[in-house]
Amino acid sequence: MAASHVIREQSYYVLASLLDGPQHGYGIIKETMRLTHGDVRLAPGTLYGAIDRLVEAGLLQNDREEIVEGRVRRYIRLTEDGRSTLLGEAMRMEMAARLVLDRLVPAVVS
Numbered sequence: 001m002a003a004s005h006v007i008r009e010q011s012y013y014v015l016a017s018l019l020d021g022p023q024h025g026y027g028i029i030k031e032t033m034r035l036t037h038g039d040v041r042l043a044p045g046t047l048y049g050a051i052d053r054l055v056e057a058g059l060l061q062n063d064r065e066e067i068v069e070g071r072v073r074r075y076i077r078l079t080e081d082g083r084s085t086l087l088g089e090a091m092r093m094e095m096a097a098r099l100v101l102d103r104l105v106p107a108v109v110s
Helices: 009-017 025-035 044-056 080-104
Strands: 060-068 071-078
Touching: 009 025, 009 044, 009 080, 025 044, 025 071, 044 060, 071 080
Parallel strands: none
Antiparallel strands: 060 071
16 A cells, blocks of 8 residues: 555554554554544454554554463554555645635635
């Protein structure tokens, strides 16, 4: 997946939640809620489907696993392609917003 491709909203937030380093699934869910002030809530099925697609696309990769209370906790991290794709998508959205904001919000005259 190249940086110029549009990604799904859920994938965008999964990638954004990993900017500060590797995280496990529940940590990604919590970080997404924190980043969006609770507006985006990823269900586990949605999250793990997105992670699988992003790993397959080379945007995420497994970092490590640990056992917590008898269960495997898998940590995921961004790849360089993941960072580039996230940046490209953020820039695309900013440009799209500018098309509207520059026309609807009066310019501030200094």
